[in-house]
Amino acid sequence: MGHIQITPSILNADFGNLAAEVARIPGADWVHVDVMDNHFVPNLTFGPTMVEALARSTDTPLDAHLMIDDADRNALSYVDAGCGSVTFHVEACKAPVRLAREIRKAGARASMALKPATPIEPYEDLLPELDMLLVMTVEPGFGGQKFLDLCLPKIRRARALMDKHGVETWLQVDGGVSLETIERCAEAGADVFVAGSAVYSADDPDAMIAALRDKAAS
Numbered sequence: 001m002g003h004i005q006i007t008p009s010i011l012n013a014d015f016g017n018l019a020a021e022v023a024r025i026p027g028a029d030w031v032h033v034d035v036m037d038n039h040f041v042p043n044l045t046f047g048p049t050m051v052e053a054l055a056r057s058t059d060t061p062l063d064a065h066l067m068i069d070d071a072d073r074n075a076l077s078y079v080d081a082g083c084g085s086v087t088f089h090v091e092a093c094k095a096p097v098r099l100a101r102e103i104r105k106a107g108a109r110a111s112m113a114l115k116p117a118t119p120i121e122p123y124e125d126l127l128p129e130l131d132m133l134l135v136m137t138v139e140p141g142f143g144g145q146k147f148l149d150l151c152l153p154k155i156r157r158a159r160a161l162m163d164k165h166g167v168e169t170w171l172q173v174d175g176g177v178s179l180e181t182i183e184r185c186a187e188a189g190a191d192v193f194v195a196g197s198a199v200y201s202a203d204d205p206d207a208m209i210a211a212l213r214d215k216a217a218s
């Protein structure tokens, strides 16, 4: 397993002051940007122009989580926008191997996400094509939802498959990650942790990042 990384989501930050909100979390390993199109999920956020502006405003690399239809056609815009990692949903992608290769070739880390009801087993052979696998621990679309414990066995199975294939793929979890749930995720084998409301509802978001990191490592 790689080392623990905390990737706060700005979904619950103040969208009117995003650069300032990102400046409040210097301890973040990545800034997780949730791109939603109101089709793949019933919520709408921002697109590549906004992401590019955000990338220019910070030295912390951006981790784009694309909750959008037709990922095959749209994902590369987020590499061009300056994201260091781009995650597409397998449920919204026609050719995941081709897309992962295109993302890597364009210079970003390629990552694939699974909704809670999507199994990992059919995609086992794709793991060597991926720099990261995202196992969602809520239905994508909104921050502040309750962590779904039913996703823990999948995290465990994904970690076992990564070990079997001997790959360096990171294993990210996203949704309901907090001081209360992060240990369960780490114990199951996750090493990259998205936290949205836990970080941005804290009085000191950067101290919360440090606290989450400590819990995950314990």
Ligand code: DX5
Pocket (backbone or CB within 6 Å): 009, 010, 011, 012, 032, 034, 065, 138, 139, 140, 141, 142, 143, 144, 145, 174, 175, 176, 177, 194, 195, 196, 197, 198
């Ligand atoms: C939800 C998003 C998450 C969200 C997490 O669809 O993908 O990144 O911001 O928020 P919390 O941590 O509040 O569940």
Ligand code: ZN
Pocket (backbone or CB within 6 Å): 009, 032, 033, 034, 065, 174, 194
């Ligand atoms: Zn996300």
